[in-house]
Amino acid sequence: xxxxxxxxxxxxxxxxxxxxxxxxxxxxxxxxxxxxxxxxxxxxxxxxxxxxxxxxxxxxxxxxxxxxxxxxxxxxxxxxxxxxxxxxxxxxxxxxxxxxxxxxxxxxxxxxxxxxxxxxxxxxxxxxxxxxxxxxxxxxxxxxxxxxxxxxxxxxxxxxxxxxxxxxxxxxxxxxxxxxxxxxxxxxxxxxxxxxxxxxxxxxxxxxxxxxxxxxxxxxxxxxxxxxxx
Amino acid sequence: xxxxxxxxxxxxxxxxxxxxxxxxxxxxxxxxxxxxxxxxxxxxxxxxxxxxxxxxxxxxxxxxxxxxxxxxxxxxxxxxxxxxxxxxxxxxxxxxxxxxxxxxxxxxxxxxxxxxxxxxxxxxxxxxxxxxxxxxxxxxxxxxxxxxxxxxxxxxxxxxxxxxxxxxxxxxxxxxxxxxxxxxxxxxxxxxxxxx
Numbered sequence: 007x008x009x010x011x012x013x014x015x016x017x018x019x020x021x022x023x024x025x026x027x028x029x030x031x032x033x034x035x036x037x038x039x040x041x042x043x044x045x046x047x048x049x050x051x052x053x054x055x056x057x058x059x060x061x062x063x064x065x066x067x068x069x070x071x072x073x074x075x076x077x078x079x080x081x082x083x084x085x086x087x088x089x090x091x092x093x094x095x096x097x098x099x100x101x102x103x104x105x106x107x108x109x110x111x112x113x114x115x116x117x118x119x120x121x122x123x124x125x126x127x128x129x130x131x132x133x134x135x136x137x138x139x140x141x142x143x144x145x146x147x148x149x150x151x152x153x154x155x156x157x158x159x160x161x162x163x164x165x166x167x168x169x170x171x172x173x174x175x176x177x178x179x180x181x182x183x184x185x186x187x188x189x190x191x192x193x194x195x196x197x198x199x200x201x202x203x204x205x206x207x208x209x210x211x212x213x214x215x216x217x218x219x220x221x222x223x224x225x226x227x228x229x230x231x232x233x234x235x236x
Numbered sequence: 237x238x239x240x241x242x243x244x245x246x247x248x249x250x251x252x253x254x255x256x257x258x259x260x261x262x263x264x265x266x267x268x269x270x271x272x273x274x275x276x277x278x279x280x281x282x283x284x285x286x287x288x289x290x291x292x293x294x295x296x297x298x299x300x301x302x303x304x305x306x307x308x309x310x311x312x313x314x315x316x317x318x319x320x321x322x323x324x325x326x327x328x329x330x331x332x333x334x335x336x337x338x339x340x341x342x343x344x345x346x347x348x349x350x351x352x353x354x355x356x357x358x359x360x361x362x363x364x365x366x367x368x369x370x371x372x373x374x375x376x377x378x379x380x381x382x383x384x385x386x387x388x389x390x391x392x393x394x395x396x397x398x399x400x401x402x403x404x405x406x407x408x409x410x411x412x413x414x415x416x417x418x419x420x421x422x423x424x425x426x427x428x429x430x431x432x
Contacts, residue, residue, distance in 0.1 A: 037279040041341060041425040043361065045383075045408070046290040046372055049418045052297045054326040058306030063319045070313030078313075119317055126311070127320040133327035135297070138418025194296060195413045197327035206319075 030081065039235030049138035050194065053146070053233045071124065074117020079181050091117055114163055122204040129176075133197040134189075145235045146200055147186035148173045153219045158211075160221035167207040171229045174201045188235070202229060237306045277346040279357065279429050288429070295334045296412045302328055328362045330412045339388065339405040342427050348398030358430055359406045361385050371421035379417050384409040385425070 061204040066166045069087030076091040097108035134187045148171040174182040181187040192198040219226030293300040309321040361383045363372040373379035390404035
């Protein structure tokens with residue numbers, strides 16, 4: 007082997023070493039490592055509710071409600087309404103010295119409306135998101151709060167008394183319109199919306215205006231929602 | 237190539253056969269037979285099974301009861317003798333995802349003689365069934381949640397021997413919409429060295 011050939015061979019070895027340093031190391035030292043990973047999703051139940059619910063009952067709604075079995079109608083350009091109770095039926099007139107008289111017997115509850123027990127439904131005033139828990143269901147129950155009487159401007163003698171709170175959901179599930187409604191855990195994406203129904207005694211609401219628990223309009227507890235099965 | 241150039245290369249190559257300890261070629265490549273393999277970085281995990289805070293209602297909605305300020309609606313009489321008022325739902329939008337940060341997950345020790353210009357560690361997640369980007373509900377392999385792995389910016393320091401020590405962590409990002417089953421989810425973080 008000539009010196010030149012020998013030189014060439016050693017040169018080749020040197021280049022091999024250099025290329026090994028440049029390209030071989032990535033293969034040799036590339037490494038993987040593994041870390042165990044555990045994530046716990048606790049049961050989650052979230053109740054959303056309105057802390058204050060304000061309802062305005064306009065004349066048209068009152069007229070529709072007060073008309074009972076009759077047919078309500080608006081009187082143009084006024085807040086007054088009429089209520090067509092239909093035919094009076096056959097009346098028998100009585101005659102006297104003053105003329106004829108027939109009694110239509112319209113009564114104190116025309117149309118059968120009972121002002122002491124007016125159902126008021128508050129739609130979508132609570133919602134629940136729920137995942138897991140002691141069961142796959144969630145129950146929302148309702149009770150009256152510490153104050154069930156609303157007074158005119160919070161102080162007046164005129165009152166609206168609340169009673170018979172009920173809960174329901176949409177769509178309907180078993181237990182709707184009772185004091186406790188149970189539904190399947192809805193998950194976290196789409197909340198289960200719910201309603202509250204109260205019975206209003208309007209017998210003593212003889213003046214229009216704002217009826218509330220106190221003059222501040224805050225801090226009252228008129229109904230309480232309780233969630234369980236979480 | 238001129239002969240003078242050839243001689244320079246030969247002289248350098250001759251060092252490779254030296255039985256002495258770590259020596260470095262002029263271009264910075266460690267010589268053979270050194271105590272440490274030249275170019276070899278060491279990847280190690282700093283936690284084998286990190287403890288993560290459980291996902292709770294506070295993570296997705298701030299609290300488990302959410303009071304929404306007062307609302308107002310005008311009642312109608314949908315039927316005779318009945319009043320009804322309809323409100324927009326009080327349900328607030330959820331936070332889009334839950335994040336869990338795991339600090340100090342890995343350490344990469346790079347000898348001073350290594351020359352990689354862009355060496356780094358990548359982290360991915362796979363479920364117990366080997367599905368990439370997911371964690372599996374224990375006891376219910378068919379249930380999984382997607383997990384996005386974000387890498388924390390690693391810290392770099394150099395120790396007394398010149399070894400560069402790079403440490404890093406990860407942030408797990410789980411979409412709230414995927415949280416449909418409570419329980420414990422398992423999987424693995426796979427760390428890989430790349431770029432050198």
